[in-house]
Amino acid sequence: MTAIGQAVPRKEDARLLSGQGSYVDNLTATGMVHAVIVRSPYAHAALKSVDVSKAREASGVVAAFTGADLAEAWPGGLPCFWPVSDDIAMVKHLPLATDKARFAGDGVAVVIAETRAAAKDAAELVEVEYEPMPAVTDIEAAIADGAPQLHDDAPGNKAFTWALVTGDPDKVFADAAVTVKERYRQQRLIPSAMEPRGALCEVNAAGDVTITTSTQGPHIMRTAYTLVLGIPEAKIRVIAPDVGGGFGSKLDVYAEDVIVIAAAQKLGRPVKWIEERSEANLATIHGRDVIQEIELAATEEGKITGVRVRLKAAMGAYLQAVTPGVPLLGAWLYAGCYDVEAYDFHCTGVFTNTTPTDAYRGAGRPEATYAIERAIDALARKVGKDPVEIRRLNFIDSFPADIASGLQIDSGDYHAALDKGLELVDYDAVRTEQATRREGGDAKQIGIGFSTYVEMCGLAPSRILGALRYGAGGWESISIRVLPTGTVQVMSGTTPHGQGHATTFSQIVADRLGVDVADVEFLSGDTAVVPTGMDTYGSRSLPVGGVALFHASEKVVAKARDIAAHQLEVSPDDLDYKTGRFSVKGSPDKGMHVKEIAFAAWAAHNLPDGMEPGLEASFVYDPPNFSWPAGCHIAVVEVDTETGDTRLDRYVAVDDVGNVINPMIVDGQVHGGIAQGVAQALWEEAVYDENGTLITGSLLNYLVPSAAELPSFDLDRTVTPSPTNPLGVKGVGETGTIASTPAVVNAVLDALAPLGVTDIDMPTTPERVWRAIEEGRA
Ligand code: MCN
Numbered sequence: 192m193t194a195i196g197q198a199v200p201r202k203e204d205a206r207l208l209s210g211q212g213s214y215v216d217n218l219t220a221t222g223m224v225h226a227v228i229v230r231s232p233y234a235h236a237a238l239k240s241v242d243v244s245k246a247r248e249a250s251g252v253v254a255a256f257t258g259a260d261l262a263e264a265w266p267g268g269l270p271c272f273w274p275v276s277d278d279i280a281m282v283k284h285l286p287l288a289t290d291k292a293r294f295a296g297d298g299v300a301v302v303i304a305e306t307r308a309a310a311k312d313a314a315e316l317v318e319v320e321y322e323p324m325p326a327v328t329d330i331e332a333a334i335a336d337g338a339p340q341l342h343d344d345a346p347g348n349k350a351f352t353w354a355l356v357t358g359d360p361d362k363v364f365a366d367a368a369v370t371v372k373e374r375y376r377q378q379r380l381i382p383s384a385m386e387p388r389g390a391l392c393e394v395n396a397a398g399d400v401t402i403t404t405s406t407q408g409p410h411i412m413r414t415a416y417t418l419v420l421g422i423p424e425a426k427i428r429v430i431a432p433d434v435g436g437g438f439g440s441k442l443d444v445y446a447e448d449v450i451v452i453a454a455a456q457k458l459g460r461p462v463k464w465i466e467e468r469s470e471a472n473l474a475t476i477h478g479r480d481v482i483q484e485i486e487l488a489a490t491e492e493g494k495i496t497g498v499r500v501r502l503k504a505a506m507g508a509y510l511q512a513v514t515p516g517v518p519l520l521g522a523w524l525y526a527g528c529y530d531v532e533a534y535d536f537h538c539t540g541v542f543t544n545t546t547p548t549d550a551y552r553g554a555g556r557p558e559a560t561y562a563i564e565r566a567i568d569a570l571a572r573k574v575g576k577d578p579v580e581i582r583r584l585n586f587i588d589s590f591p592a593d594i595a596s597g598l599q600i601d602s603g604d605y606h607a608a609l610d611k612g613l614e615l616v617d618y619d620a621v622r623t624e625q626a627t628r629r630e631g632g633d634a635k636q637i638g639i640g641f642s643t644y645v646e647m648c649g650l651a652p653s654r655i656l657g658a659l660r661y662g663a664g665g666w667e668s669i670s671i672r673v674l675p676t677g678t679v680q681v682m683s684g685t686t687p688h689g690q691g692h693a694t695t696f697s698q699i700v701a702d703r704l705g706v707d708v709a710d711v712e713f714l715s716g717d718t719a720v721v722p723t724g725m726d727t728y729g730s731r732s733l734p735v736g737g738v739a740l741f742h743a744s745e746k747v748v749a750k751a752r753d754i755a756a757h758q759l760e761v762s763p764d765d766l767d768y769k770t771g772r773f774s775v776k777g778s779p780d781k782g783m784h785v786k787e788i789a790f791a792a793w794a795a796h797n798l799p800d801g802m803e804p805g806l807e808a809s810f811v812y813d814p815p816n817f818s819w820p821a822g823c824h825i826a827v828v829e830v831d832t833e834t835g836d837t838r839l840d841r842y843v844a845v846d847d848v849g850n851v852i853n854p855m856i857v858d859g860q861v862h863g864g865i866a867q868g869v870a871q872a873l874w875e876e877a878v879y880d881e882n883g884t885l886i887t888g889s890l891l892n893y894l895v896p897s898a899a900e901l902p903s904f905d906l907d908r909t910v911t912p913s914p915t916n917p918l919g920v921k922g923v924g925e926t927g928t929i930a931s932t933p934a935v936v937n938a939v940l941d942a943l944a945p946l947g948v949t950d951i952d953m954p955t956t957p958e959r960v961w962r963a964i965e966e967g968r969a
Pocket of ligand 1: 384435438553728729730732733734737854920923
């Protein structure tokens, strides 16, 4: 039985589910002290003075530092790796502010004490003289005349402009029989990983720095810490222990990590910082916060010919690691899975007095998918077509497909996914039930909404990243070593934070080398064990790292073939290979298993002349293209038209992620993704008051759904293997989040259609639904 494609139970679960995980806050070190950050309560305020002298004298306090005290440690401040355009304002971002605070939560001092409680108490004694300034949290207000200015070197709060234009959009729009123009607001979201961030830094007498941090990117962090703090890369070890979720938010180079390193260097003692939940809401990056204008040009029947998009994207107060690049990750997808001639995308990045934004699950692609999937429904209404019919009319249906925005989709079958979705949801029955309720004038109306999405993941071909000015490559590196007894070590550059890599990567090796999944040891997340890698984001681990693993396995098989041929005294070409065993062609009983070959390679008693002992190989894989998952998501909602209360009744998802390594893990990824996308549609929203204070500062007022709020999902798949990699796989980590949000909002609007409602902002809270109904009736 081949290991690939099996629902192998997750190897990591016995340990994690029995509470034996080891997260940063479980760790301790001899002589360890605790850091607490003093944060600005003001969204915008000049720092007249920061006085830590009283805090320094408090009981249990070891040290207290202002930004000025540590300024020499980080001369250039925190990095942004994605200067997307010539006009970008690469504003300085210091780990501890010295001139002014630019968002509520900006750090201004750090207090370090023997216990966390003592540090927290002493933090209250830090005296900061703030001169509050007017703050601006709204994107359009920030670029209006007379708005408060965040940075001297970003006039008008403009961070950058960026455009992608193909074909002749002006002509296409001038010639269009029909156009629709819509405006959407992507609300601000808080990533809310189960484990908040945390870091523990130890520095030994030789100046070697070991930082254990809750990160998705230990390798990127090591390079970043070198760039920020000037410590040679060879003297920094970064360990990502068990990491309790990230959703993109743990990919950043955060102030607190840099602060604990600088403090540990100064004090010669291990320093730990653990984020509280309310701090996580304030100081870990936020997602989305974009205003979208989308215009479609179409024929009378509704065949789309052109797409025009104008985006205004909030950066927040500073540029974090890839903040300006997030809109670009969606820039190619505003025509969705539809065949169009002309494309016109413009984006403006805007600074506001808010927590910096950055990549949050889907990063740019949920925004694009939301805009096109809502706009195509608007077009369907205008030309009088059913949402299913209009999608079919516009689907790209020949692959590989060169799309209007300039890239190439590897493979797909969009009709097949839609067909399956319609069957699963029983479309006709839902429409019949809807008609009955509408005719009966029921208070509770139902709506059905579609999202036929395509996304680009598996980040990314390095030369495309280079063309887009991203600061790093998109390759992935992996090594495998077959130990003398035949167990296999995998040293992976990508590191999991909930995705089950230990299991799926073991399946890939087990399949190629004919060993048990249990015989594979998966190592990752420690730069001393795995020195190179590009880490985990953009649903890349399988389509980039997993493919590197496949190629490394092939190298091992090739070497094993040479050893087997030598020992069996035949030519390598005279050997057949099947799941771990070489056999002599025509004499199947005569053969050797990879396990025996591993021992022979280790003992090295009888190897071909000049061959290196050992059975191991490395591979660095740079993908030739993104991978392009697609599918059809369908939501059925029930809306109480008297109260505005909306309930998600049913959810059908048919995804195509190419070949699947582990269907259970893939389903789990889709489940989590859908939950997050539905949450954006129905519940989650980060809200600031007019002074820039975050009102949704805790989980009491920021509604992250639990299983109880969600129905059981009906999942299915279609499979069009990716032709660009030998495993035929595409990523799955973000598909659910990318697809689900517009399906739900389209369903809400479908339910309200007879009441004259054609637009609603997210989240579609009962109040918003009720108001939309009132306005529709007016
Ligand atoms: N897989 C598979 N067959 C496929 C595709 C994937 O078996 N055709 C498996 C992979 O081998 C891997 C998992 O599914 O075990 C996810 O793979 P992939 O799509 O490559 O995504 P990554 O591992 O690179 O994970 C990143 C992705 C992103 S970008 C976010 S955000 C996200 C996500 O994963 N954050 C998560 N899923 C998350 N899941 C958890 N529990 N926590 C998070 O923070």
